[in-house]
Amino acid sequence: MAMNAPAPSSPPHLDDTATGLPARRAAMRLLEAVLIKGETLEKAGAYCLSALKGPADKAHAKAIAGESLRWLVDLDTLIDGATKKPLDPHAKTRSVLRIMLAQALRLETPPHAVIASALPLLTGGQRRLAHGVFSALLKRNAALPDVPTLPENVQARWGERAAAIAAGLASPPPLDLQLKKSAETRERAEGMGAVSLAPGHLRLPRGTPVDRLPSYEEGAWWVQDLAASLPASLLGRGEGKRVLDLCAAPGGKTLQLAAAGWQVTALDINERRLERLRENLQRNGLEAEIVVADALAYTPGKAFDAILLDAPCTATGTCRRHPDVLHRIGEDELSETTTLQAALLRRAVGWLPEGGTLVYAVCSLEEGEGAAQAARVALDPLPISASELPAGLQPTPEGWLRTDPGMLAEHGGLDGFFVARWKK
Template structure:
């Protein structure tokens, strides 16, 4: 018997959710195996969209499901998983209820279809709605505290596309040419949906895609004027391109040769130069010291929850502690490669205090205050002392931005 049109994409969405919630995989990791057999890009994109929004609104979806059952379904019940998929299509993706039922109930082959149909139909009759701002899981709210509500506002807005310009002096020109807005010098923000490779300036290497928050660490180092900088954990390479464009002599190191491929492609497209090294920073040893070091350290990446809502459900205290320990090891080792009085910038795309303000920074590094004119005016409230902290709720009305903790230091003379 032929499958209902659209059913394979829903089945893939359920596989994605299972991979995240049961096996702890990221959405990116799970895409290949979960969408195997889907021939069309649109089907894979739909599966990702369903799973992503189900994770983004899971607390609220579960509250709706529980309101329509006499006894709460177990958290890992297949019927609950299917109802999440059905509800998010109707409430968030505007799929007609009849199409939701036709493609959703077959996921419960041999299971409680009558129950799922009844719960869904009840909620449709009640004309329920999802809140404008997703409710965060309790354990996440406990970690993020008062920031939680502001951060959650950023989850409700589809991320915009940010570009970093090779020549910041041409900000006004490229903002007009690309039809975007600018939140900082050297930055242009575009609406979602554009085909990147077809935009003006792409082939000529005039810009590259990079979230505004991710561009801040390199901005704190200013003009290179031929001095040396080590970009540690450099892939996918946006910061390397910034540093090279600002006149630094860049050594870009990362453990992943595959992830460095994008950096190599972008240096070729932009004509910018960098020495690229594939190595483990915990084992590699440079021949000499550097004028400046930028460490964009491996982290839990909870600051990317707009694009990767799986982090809301995968990350807990164990992963946070493991990453904080790894970051401390990298900091201790890398700080010895810095020349006296050299600048050191540490960055993580994390919202966890253990990876940021509570990190154990080496005694040899002293805080280097960030002046008001070094922080984009649009993010003035994010700068304090020697660090910058952004979160997804900032500029949510214009597409938000990733959450980063960035700190600048100097090595004692």
């Protein structure tokens, strides 16, 4: 998208109390928290957004920061092409220019509003430099490519899959709902104007207000990406059998399993996140036993017919909704998560009785967190079949499932997951 408005030739007089300034300041702080401190957008939002008064300002700040991170490599290319020498990667001027360009090129904010609400974040020479660079890019009708450019280390890790994945990151994702009763799929889809890609699944346009949707209070559904619903669905109907949902919070898969007739034990180390699960169980009229424990120290008091291990991971598969992961994850984080995943898998295999089923899943696009882990499991494979998956998805030759944001693109894409299944 090009900017065609005329560019001011000199910095205008700016009111430092301009409308929208607090949201832009918060967006810049979010950006810096991710890129300098290595924090997640969610964690940084707890303090970066606290000064904003209403949900609209908070949503706007998050949108600016999110689009800045989604297109960061390309925004920096534009900035560097309009300066005599490259700005420091962490320079405040660069941060402000990133959020200015993200607003103009992605959020369609008029240039005069961008200038009035962002330049007050700078003073003196920094302000003049930012105004000059922004104006120069306006005059050139600067535009972003159709597909975001991935950071070099990410491209190297994802290899031949990188281009297809990047194509799925151009826009934030739509809203997916998982129904408590899959038999109601057609009726609910028609009533809510939704598209369904699988039994029990509904897809609505992004930005749809969740708490205003029909049947929210009655607990007929919960928010869950289509890909995130697949690991639990691969265990089938429970018919009263016992399942252990390891690392269960915030609980979408627990809800699925309970709705499918399983007796669920949901275990997680994070008590605060499990409280959210309790609330969702109550809202949806479902039951599960909740255990607050470290899975590496836990000893089951009963046998389970199945175990679902949705393991802690880098979460790079959620990059279309959490673009901060594109810039936070490196070899240290990967080493930490893969070590934990291997330990959790060993315990899960040891707890599984003869005839029991194990499903391992990660919302990751990293080979080391997916296929490399699955290859070391000494159980009989229970291959995933295409008939168990939404139309358009296929298992790998090994009988595993890999999804990424570039898949089902004509329907709005989906998160990246790796899923494998075994029988003991």
